[in-house]
Amino acid sequence: MRVNVTVNGEQRQADDVWEGESLLYVLRERLGLPGSKNACEQGECGSCTVYLDDVPVCSCLVAAGQAQDREVRTVEGLAEGDALDPVQEAFVEAGAVQCGFCTPGLVVAAHDLVNRVPDPSDPEIREALAGNLCRCTGYEKILDAVRLAARKKSAQQKSAR
Amino acid sequence: MSLTPAELTSSVSGGIGSSPQRPDGNLKVRGEYAYASDLWHEDMIWGATLRSPHPYAKILSIDLTEALKVPGVYAVLTHQDVPGRNLYGLEHKDQPVLAEDVVRYQGEPVALVGADHPETALRAMKRIKVEYEVLTPVVDMETAIDDTPLHPGGNLVRHVPIRRGDVSAKADVVVTGRYEVGMQDQAFLGPESGLAVPAEDGGVDLYIATQWLHVDQKQIASALGMPLPKVRLTLSGVGGAFGGREDLSMQVHACLLALHTGKPTKMVYNREESFYGHVHRHPAVLYYEHGADHTGKLVYVKAKIYLDGGAYASSTSAVVANAATLGIGPYEVHNLSIDAWGVYTNNPPCGAMRGFGAVQAAFAYESQMDKLAEALGMDPVDVRIMNAMTEGTLMPTGQVVDSAAPVAQLLKLVKDKPLPPPSGSVGSAGSAGVDLRNLPGGVSNTTHGEGVVRGVGYAVGIKNICFSEGYDDYSTARVRLQVINGEPAALAHTAACEVGQGLVTIMQQIVRSELGVERVTILPMDTSIGNGGSTSASRQTYVTGGAVRAACLAVKDKLAKLAAGRSTTDLVELLGDQVIDETVEWRHRATEPLDPVTGQGNAHVQYGFAAHRAVVDVDIELGVVKVVELDCAQDVGKALNPQAVIGQIQGGSAQGLGLAVMEEIQTAGGKVRNPSFTDYLIPTVLDMPPMSIDVLELADPNAPYGVRGVGEPPTISSTPAIVAAIRNATGLALTRVPVRPEHITNT
Ligand code: FES
Numbered sequence: 001m002r003v004n005v006t007v008n009g010e011q012r013q014a015d016d017v018w019e020g021e022s023l024l025y026v027l028r029e030r031l032g033l034p035g036s037k038n039a040c041e042q043g044e045c046g047s048c049t050v051y052l053d054d055v056p057v058c059s060c061l062v063a064a065g066q067a068q069d070r071e072v073r074t075v076e077g078l079a080e081g082d083a084l085d086p087v088q089e090a091f092v093e094a095g096a097v098q099c100g101f102c103t104p105g106l107v108v109a110a111h112d113l114v115n116r117v118p119d120p121s122d123p124e125i126r127e128a129l130a131g132n133l134c135r136c137t138g139y140e141k142i143l144d145a146v147r148l149a150a151r152k153k154s155a156q157q158k159s160a161r
Numbered sequence: 162m163s164l165t166p167a168e169l170t171s172s173v174s175g176g177i178g179s180s181p182q183r184p185d186g187n188l189k190v191r192g193e194y195a196y197a198s199d200l201w202h203e204d205m206i207w208g209a210t211l212r213s214p215h216p217y218a219k220i221l222s223i224d225l226t227e228a229l230k231v232p233g234v235y236a237v238l239t240h241q242d243v244p245g246r247n248l249y250g251l252e253h254k255d256q257p258v259l260a261e262d263v264v265r266y267q268g269e270p271v272a273l274v275g276a277d278h279p280e281t282a283l284r285a286m287k288r289i290k291v292e293y294e295v296l297t298p299v300v301d302m303e304t305a306i307d308d309t310p311l312h313p314g315g316n317l318v319r320h321v322p323i324r325r326g327d328v329s330a331k332a333d334v335v336v337t338g339r340y341e342v343g344m345q346d347q348a349f350l351g352p353e354s355g356l357a358v359p360a361e362d363g364g365v366d367l368y369i370a371t372q373w374l375h376v377d378q379k380q381i382a383s384a385l386g387m388p389l390p391k392v393r394l395t396l397s398g399v400g401g402a403f404g405g406r407e408d409l410s411m412q413v414h415a416c417l418l419a420l421h422t423g424k425p426t427k428m429v430y431n432r433e434e435s436f437y438g439h440v441h442r443h444p445a446v447l448y449y450e451h452g453a454d455h456t457g458k459l460v461y462v463k464a465k466i467y468l469d470g471g472a473y474a475s476s477t478s479a480v481v482a483n484a485a486t487l488g489i490g491p492y493e494v495h496n497l498s499i500d501a502w503g504v505y506t507n508n509p510p511c512g513a514m515r516g517f518g519a520v521q522a523a524f525a526y527e528s529q530m531d532k533l534a535e536a537l538g539m540d541p542v543d544v545r546i547m548n549a550m551t552e553g554t555l556m557p558t559g560q561v562v563d564s565a566a567p568v569a570q571l572l573k574l575v576k577d578k579p580l581p582p583p584s585g586s587v588g589s590a591g592s593a594g595v596d597l598r599n600l601p602g603g604v605s606n607t608t609h610g611e612g613v614v615r616g617v618g619y620a621v622g623i624k625n626i627c628f629s630e631g632y633d634d635y636s637t638a639r640v641r642l643q644v645i646n647g648e649p650a651a652l653a654h655t656a657a658c659e660v661g662q663g664l665v666t667i668m669q670q671i672v673r674s675e676l677g678v679e680r681v682t683i684l685p686m687d688t689s690i691g692n693g694g695s696t697s698a699s700r701q702t703y704v705t706g707g708a709v710r711a712a713c714l715a716v717k718d719k720l721a722k723l724a725a726g727r728s729t730t731d732l733v734e735l736l737g738d739q740v741i742d743e744t745v746e747w748r749h750r751a752t753e754p755l756d757p758v759t760g761q762g763n764a765h766v767q768y769g770f771a772a773h774r775a776v777v778d779v780d781i782e783l784g785v786v787k788v789v790e791l792d793c794a795q796d797v798g799k800a801l802n803p804q805a806v807i808g809q810i811q812g813g814s815a816q817g818l819g820l821a822v823m824e825e826i827q828t829a830g831g832k833v834r835n836p837s838f839t840d841y842l843i844p845t846v847l848d849m850p851p852m853s854i855d856v857l858e859l860a861d862p863n864a865p866y867g868v869r870g871v872g873e874p875p876t877i878s879s880t881p882a883i884v885a886a887i888r889n890a891t892g893l894a895l896t897r898v899p900v901r902p903e904h905i906t907n908t
């Protein structure tokens with residue numbers, strides 16, 4: 001089958017998609033966007049998190065056909081050219097990236113959180129990231145990164161005003 | 162005029178002791194870092210592996226006819242297609258690349274398919290017909306030695322005895338115990354994967370996620386029947402390792418398919434296959450007897466330790482040696498009788514995982530220290546401090562601990578930290594000032610604080626750093642210095658694997674500090690340079706760091722020669738268009754084998770120590786545990802990158818928490834019952850408590866910059882500290898990890 005989908009603002013088309021192929025597979029193997037990761041393909045790890053029409057989802061659980069005519073934003077679509085999104089910057093600065101396999105999913109989940117909640121409390125951060133596994137960091141520096149990202153975001157908004 | 166090398170280099174930012182950003186950090190947060198599973202090649206095909214459904218069976222026949230008929234299939238291979246030696250292994254060559262007449266564990270590779278789509282490969286794989294004669298599996302590690310022999314030499318992989326002093330010495334208080342450790346999985350997030358590309362010279366180029374390029378290369382070349390130079394490996398992005406990538410997984414398989422079909426071949430395991438596709442942490446049964454005088458001073462320790470190596474040896478020999486030599490923990494005891502056995506069974510193969518051998522022993526010896534404290538009516542930290550080893554202590558092997566061993570100090574550091582506020586306080590999301598999110602069960606709303614009891618527990622552990630027992634453990638580094646665009650620039654190259662820990666950052670930092678050059682490029686890690694050794698045993702900063710430093714010193718020597726007789730100290734002027742390029746092999750001090758009868762010998766290079774305090778809340782009605790705080794103190798010798806050091810300690814502590822309360826590969830009759838992240842749980846951000854970390858920097862005079870390996874020690878003491886806290890809360894004996902709800906509720 002053919003799937004038409006807007007990815008990171010661009011109209012894309014994937015041909016010969018098999019029944020049962022996930023959005024994750026189509027992004028990674030057919031559209032040349034391997035940024036979203038495939039750590040479990042069972043909805044348990046969050047490494048494949050992307051925005052589907054502005055809502056973060058596990059793309060491994062979304063059938064490619066379900067994305068037809070919808071908007072997808074992946075980790076590759078967060079930075080503006082060379083300028084990292086504040087959430088991305090915060091992850092690097094805080095030391096929240098080790099192997100980095102969890103990072104794309106966490107960055108998308110954290111991006112969604114700090115855009116919804118300007119100054120998230122620790123329990124709010126933990127709840128928002130509960131579906132994203134990280135095996136390397138023990139999460140402390142990921143929490144640091146999200147706190148830092150929230151500060152960066154609000155500073156950015158203040159200076160924009 | 163002559164200049165000493167030190168005067169030639171100015172200091173620049175981002176050197177050792179600071180925490181510069183990772184060179185791969187930007188790519189990783191942008192989703193542009195190429196992990197092994199992201200690789201793509203024009204015209205590539207996909208490989209799939211048919212695995213044994215039985216833990217132990219004879220293979221009577223294999224029929225490939227139907228599989229070969231599936232459109233899109235390029236090759237279906239069995240052991241008959243392995244051109245070289247169909248046996249490999251890290252320490253013993255006992256594991257077939259593809260099974261021949263027998264399978265020894267559930268998940269053992271039997272056949273391979275190469276096809277144009279991963280789904281095609283799977284469909285064809287399901288059409289391969291294998292006829293098995295199912296045999297009764299050997300599954301009990303304590304009786305395996307006398308059971309059906311699974312390998313030609315029987316079921317004992319290794320026995321390490323340690324005998325010192327007189328264990329019949331008189332003790333006032335004696336405590337005994339039997340302890341069990343379940344099978345833990347590394348659960349790295351990046352699945353096993355790689356891309357094999359057939360080369361024009363008849364060889365193969367493999368892009369791979371691994372922990373040790375050169376040991377892979379050797380094993381692959383032997384299986385392919387090729388000379389080493391025809392098998393070239395390049396490290397691709399590695400999504401965590403923790404020991405689980407020390408053994409081969411799909412390396413030879415992808416190369417076989419690529420060479421048979423002439424097409425680039427990619428293999429990627431899914432999560433279920435990953436559970437079958439790599440070794441796990443050895444489960445263990447440990448019997449201990451500790452005798453002490455009435456003041457609490459240890460008089461003797463006796464121990465018998467069984468480690469289940471599963472179907473193939475992997476690194477079992479080293480695991481057994483660690484369990485034995487580190488078997489009493491960081492304590493001084495003169496009368497010892499320790500035996501550790503590693504055995505073959507038909508359980509999943511077990512090998513390296515962070516802290517191997519030491520993790521299993523620590524759960525037992527630290528449980529014993531708590532038991533001893535209770536028998537004596539002493540404080541558990543006091544009894545540990547009274548027996549703590551120090552610099553100068555003799556190890557059970559008779560080896561003198563010849564650098565800092567601040568065991569007592571680490572314990573005091575965690576003990577003196579303020580305790581967290583009582584259960585469920587802070588915040589107000591729940592009822593009456595209780596935040597459900599801080600209680601056991603969290604927002605599943607299983608308790609509002611009733612039935613919740615608090616406990617505090619302590620533990621301390623010891624780990625050998627680097628490879629032991631006389632192994633020639635070295636790393637190779639190349640450093641190049643030249644002027645590029647009017648600026649001095651350096652380049653560093655090794656084959657030592659970056660698996661997430663941050664070796665690439667450390668290498669840059671060392672070069673910056675040694676050469677005073679800010680621009681440092683790290684070349685991709687590959688086999689075009691000499692061996693970098695394994696990314697394991699907490700050794701890379703020590704050994705590859707040592708090699709990079711030595712290469713820098715060689716470059717500085719050359720620079721000093723250039724400077725001789727000249728008045729400038731400016732690098733750009735001195736170098737002109739000259740290129741200095743030095744490659745150095747660097748090894749740590751030599752170690753010795755253990756005496757096979759007494760277990761005596763200077764077997765280890767260095768020891769690392771960490772201590773934890775755990776605070777837990779336990780819902781005693783439901784058996785649910787919430788770790789409230791997990792603090793750690795560790796001596797790292799010298800923190801080359803303080804941020805990365807804390808990251809290692811927190812990540813290691815988290816894996817220890819996993820083993821304490823949730824992580825276990827459950828087997829029944831040799832079959833794995835939970836090969837998924839739905840059923841094999843690793844800690845989420847909701848399970849992890851705040852962790853405050855104290856870092857000591859007591860330099861080891863034998864090590865480059867005084868460093869002490871960091872990665873493993875925090876994984877060792879975390880588990881027993883948490884279990885001690887649960888015991889403290891509940892009064893239960895808890896002799897097995899992971900602690901499950903039913904162990905607490907007794908149902
Ligand atoms: S890969 Fe989608 S949740 Fe794990």
Ligand code: FES
Pocket residue numbers: 096097098099100101102103133134135136137350400401661
């Ligand atoms: S950084 Fe490795 S899994 Fe999170």
